[in-house]
Amino acid sequence: MYARSTTFQGMPANIDAGITFINNEAGPTLDKIEGCRGLSMLVDRETGQCIATSSWENEAAMSASDGQLRPIRDRGRDILGGSMQVDEWEIAIMHRSQHGECCRVSWLQGDLDAMTETMRVGILPELEQTPGFCSASLLVNRLSGLGCATTAWETRAAMEASRRSADDMRSRTASEAGGKIVDVHEFDLVYAHLHVPEMA
Template identity: 45%
Template sequence: MHARSTSIMGDSSQVDACIRYVRDDVMPTVTAMDGCLGLSLLANRETGRCIATTSWLSEEAMQATDGVVSPLRERASELMAGEATVDEWEIAVMHREHDAQEGSWCRVTWLRCEPSEIESTIDFFRDSVLARMEGTDGFCSASFMVNRMTGECCGTTRFDTRADLEATREMAGGLRGERSRMGGVQFIDVDECELAIAHLRVPELV
């Protein structure tokens, strides 16, 4: 399973307009493409960051849509008055306690490791991060996506409410510290976002 994420940091006053554009124009177009399983959109209304992620049956199906998706991405960038960053991933872990609900909250963590450390980093997310988060109030799901060539990774944990997410900040920080002490990993960024569109449709991968 593969995914493409497009992140735009732009005008926070345009976040609702971006959500409408993705729901009304982007999602029907992209999900009709061969091999596309679905789409999700995360939004931080305070910073103006929006992250759209599409899921695909194969890397070939995903890459075959580049030319069609580019104009949609350019329109979103114009709408948000921000530059788009695009990443392509392999979905290494996907676990849901229950289906995604719009209005739930996600913590997204970006990190980088040596490509040779990808498997151990996946194992840490599955065996430590997911195992610890599963026992917290309001936990909904967790995913971990990787680029095996560059060593870049993106982990997401989702909770029923913003309060549930905030209650796990200390635990999440401790897990990042634990992984940092093991060496070989650089944490790049962490963000907390609302799940504005929930239609990713990735099967269980643990």
């Protein structure tokens, strides 16, 4: 399974228009493309940063969709009023009990196989015992050595309460991978139509 994420550095005032675009145009378009397994959208209403991520059955389907989706991405950028960055990933881990209402995204650089094993064996069992935890995923880009770990939470309060333990788990993962933490950001989950199977 693969994923393509489009990160928009938009304007906070345009967030609602962007959500409407995802619901009415981008989501329905992706539903009709062969090999697509869904779409999610994360937004930060304070900064205007948004991440739309589509999932794909295989790398070939993801690559074949690029030309068809480029105008959709460009329209999203115009609506949100900012810049965008497109990244492609392999889905290494997907573990979900429910979608939740908000997410914490952590980007880490390092040994991706070690990162995946640490998250699967050491981190997921701890997360499952954390109040309000809904799901976790790990996307990896083997060319850049970058991993993108996302945890979803039932409520904003649950996510905030988990920050200290999340900091510890993230530091351990980076250490085990012989790498570093690149960035951490918290978002609202405003669109979650993903059909990726359990991959834990």
